[in-house]
Amino acid sequence: MKRMILTVLAALALSIQADAAALKIVATFPELADISKEIGGSNVSVTGIARGTEDPHQIVMKPSFATKLNEADGVVYNGLTLEHSFIPALLEAAANARMVPDTFQTCVGPGCIDCSAGIHILEKPADLSRAQGELHPAGNPHYELNPENGVIVAKNIAEGFSRLDPAHAEDYKKNLAAYTAKLKAAVAELKKMAAPLKGVKAISHHADIAYLAAFTGIDFVDTVELKPGVPPTPPHLSKLVDEMKAQQVKLVVRESQYSANDADWLAEQTGAKVAVIGVMAHAFADTPTFIAFQEHNIKALLAAIGK
Amino acid sequence: MRHILICMLLLAPHLAQAQEAPPPAETKQSQDERIKALEDRINKIEGAPQAVRQNTFNPSIGMAIDTIVRDYNDSPNFSLRAAELNLEAAIDPFLKGWAVITASNQGINMEEAAFQTQKLPASLQVTAGRFFAPFGRFSQWHDHELPMVDRPTSINTYVGGEAQADGFMLRYLVPTPFFLEAMAVTSNKLGTDNNRVDNLTAMPLDRWTHLGRLHASTELSDNIGMDLGTSIAWTPKNSAVVSGGAPYAATSPQDSFRTLSGVDLTLRYQPSAGGLYKGIIWGTEVMQNNERGYDVYTAAPTGRVHTYAGYTNIESKLGRQLRVGSFVDVTQLPSMQESRRYVSKSYAGYVTWEFTEFDRLRLEYERVTSTYGGTLGGLPGTDFGANDLQSMRPGHIFMLQWTIVFGYHVHGFRGRWGA
Structure with missing residues (x-):
């Protein structure tokens, strides 16, 4: 019994030491x-x-x-x-x-x-x-x-x-x-994969997309939000429909944390496709790492434009 | 001719330089290192913050404006409840300071003006000045931050509205596997509208207000969290403050002894998908007030009176902009012999719509019933005046609240985790 207690204490001490290190x-x-x-x-x-x-x-x-x-x-x-x-x-x-x-x-x-x-x-x-x-x-x-x-x-x-x-x-x-x-x-590898995205016109939900645009070459023309952090109003959505039709925008990028309603409605009105991307790892079950979430995003964008 | 001379003069340094011995050839490794160092410098410059200006060291400034249209039994009234100016800045590497100045229909009030240590060892923090003391769930929230329009009657009556305190606070984050904080406050008084004590009278230390609070929090699952808090305040009366009737003499420690204690519980369901936009928060708080009553006619001290008050509040977040909630409050009027006869009950429901994070509209209906049937001139023999009894008047109240925040605002609507 005494030996067992000593063993447990030693193990505990070691674990504390390891944790402290x-x-x-x-x-x-x-x-x-x-x-x-x-x-x-x-x-x-x-x-x-x-x-x-x-x-x-x-x-x-x-x-x-x-x-x-x-x-x-x-x-x-x-x-x-x-x-x-x-x-x-x-x-x-x-x-x-x-x-x-x-x-x-x-x-x-x-x-x-x-x-x-x-x-x-x-x-x-x-x-x-x-x-x-x-x-x-x-x-x-x-x-x-x-x-x-x-x-x-x-x-x-x-x-x-x-x-x-x-x-x-x-x-x-x-x-x-x-x-x-x-x-x-x-x-x-992602750069090669993303080649077909260059010049594709799109809108995103939030104005967080500049860095993705820089990497892929996607031409983001507007956002679903009225201004960064300001939810869309009906007139703004209506204006977006006209803008998307005029500019032949066929891609709506929705960040996964935002409601699907507005993006889906815009897609329905214009015939565009919606790509759902993550802005953090773990946004989806299969994106636990930085690299996995980047791969997911590029694949989602490609799928939405049919590539 | 003059042009030729000028050209020669301009070219002279370059010609001289050209005649010097060529520098030793740079190795590829040193070239790479030099390029990398330059790249790092360029990256740092590009990533540098914008140029500083003369007002860089000014405090961050914000303003909240809280307006309410209140219809009480078909008598509407518009009120500017608060235009709250908020200033905050680091004082030096060891302290930060802030001030909250409020102007309203009631005048101008310095709600907070305090400083707080930033680098004390052993997880300790000291706050000094005028601040909101931590008694219960909503004590440290300004009125415009509340999930409902008005602070529940129980808090208004027992704590005295916002838990303003002039004094010192020590906070200790206890090193436990779960969140546990212990706080102790020593101050002149507790509560902005607490009429039992005033900030101007000098008192022996044992007649100051002393408050302690323990607040624990744990996560029952990834989506569900629970907070449990307990608070106790020794907050004696220090003078014969009275509204109507004969003044009493609260002079002996036994007569002035008052203890306010409470427990509070908060349950939060915040699903992973949705963050702050979805979820349900339920919270409740029960308080006990223990103080001596006074005879209405003779002003002689009577027996000690224990009274109770509390509320329960639930709020559901239905999306990024919409929230609905309700609360029930039951309050026994303290500090009088017959107090148990006077009970106020409030039932309220409200809908909150946030246009943006800084622009919020709220509609609330509240039904108040009360066993108190006297006039509003104050209760004889108590510390309660007309204002204290406003929230206990029976009736139907419709309220439309519009609140905006501009500039820097440290305690924005979502800036705190308390509820």
């Missing part, structure tokens, strides 16, 4: 959690916040997230204010001195890993007014819709992990090299 990371979005796991390997334990099926602008805040952030060594986030509706409040509740909420930078402190550093930002607004909808002041934050940006995200994560855990910096460097090679191969 791992870098504890919270990632805001599932694809960031995926890349963090690829870079961190066994040195890092990663917890995600968003579930993939939600609207990234309106992630449900659960109090348990504050507990996770309180225990974490670092937080991996998209940046460019995409997480403004949940991360500042969660960081405030987490009371973790390594990660302090900040109005301009989202997060300040050694534990903050901003994946947008070095991203070529598109659609920086010239006029910051709510009359233009729910603008992101630093520019369009949905850069993860361009698979090529995954390389920069991975690099930022590796740099962040090396800063927090210099003892394993070499491991992170090796993992980064391996993941970058895998990602670049996948991106090259």
Whole structure:
């Protein structure tokens, strides 16, 4: 009995030690959690916040997230204010001195890993007014819709992990090299696949599509939303029908978190096809990783134009 | 001739440079490194935030305007309930500060003006100044953020509306596998409309308001979460504040002793597909008030009176813009000997339509019944005046509320997880 207790205690101590050795990371979005796991390997334990099926602008805040952030060594986030509706409040509740909420930078402190550093930002607004909808002041934050940006995200994560855990910096460097090679191969394949999409005219539900347009060459002419974050009005939908007919738009891109009603109605009125894409990993059951969700999106777009 | 001279002068440096020895050939590796370093710099520049301006260090500024058309027993009235100015900024690396100033039909009021630590060790946070104390579910919500038009009568009567407190708050996030926070407040008083105490009178420390709250949260499944909270406030009366009748003398600790306690429960169903756009939230809160009553005619202290109040509220999110909800509130009027005779009941249903995240319209119907049949001039021998009793008047109330938020607003409609 005594030996059994000692064995259990030893196992417990070892498990606690192993847990203590791992870098504890919270990632805001599932694809960031995926890349963090690829870079961190066994040195890092990663917890995600968003579930993939939600609207990234309106992630449900659960109090348990504050507990996770309180225990974490670092937080991996998209940046460019995409997480403004949940991360500042969660960081405030987490009371973790390594990660302090900040109005301009989202997060300040050694534990903050901003994946947008070095991203070529598109659609920086010239006029910051709510009359233009729910603008992101630093520019369009949905850069993860361009698979090529995954390389920069991975690099930022590796740099962040090396800063927090210099003892394993070499491991992170090796993992980064391996993941970058895998990602670049996948991106090259996706680029080939996406060739038929170049020049195709389309509309999207939300104005989050600039980076996808840059990768595929799709010509997005308008959005279902009246302005970013502002649901469509009947006159706007009616105007869209005329515009789509006039410009021969045959593709409606709906981000999976938005209701199908408007996109389906527009397709019915104009004869266009609807492609449902994800803006996060785990948006669909078969898209658990960054690469899988990019593949899903390209395939969905191709299927909608009959290629 | 002059042109030739100018051309020679311009070309001279280049000719001189051309005569210098050529630099050593750059290896491909160093070229690659240099190009990569340049690429990194360009990427960082392209990704840099916009140029700073002179007002960069000004606080973030926002304004919420809350307007209500209220028809009480066929007597309509338009009210500007609040034009709320909100300022917030980091003070230094260790503190952030904020102020909330409200103008309304009632005048101008500094609702909050406080600062909070950002980097205390051991998961501790200290807040000081005027802030909303954490008693129950809605205590830290401003009126315009509530899921219904008016704060439930039970909270208005027992807490005193918004749980304003001038003092200090210590918060500790307890290191448990589930969310558990412990909060302690020491302040002059609790509640904006609490007439038992005022902020101007100096008092010994044992006559201040002392409040404690524990708030736990756990997830029953990926889609269902549960919050449980318990609060207790020692919040004595400190002066003979009275509306009508003979003034009493709440001078001894025994006479001024008042304890307000409560428990609250919130259940949230938030399906994975839908996020904030779909789901059901049910919450309830029960409070007990324990204080000494006074004889209406002699003003002599009588026995201690325990009264109870509470509400239950359910809201369903039917889409990105539409929400429907209802609540029932039952309140026993505290602080008087005959209090149990006076009970107010409210039944309400409401529909909320959000044009955008910053522009919201709400229609509410509320039926109030009350066993209180007196005039509105205040209850003799109690701390209640006409305003306190407004929400206990029986009748049919139709309300149309239009609320907008512009600029930066730290506590937007969806900015908090509390309900």
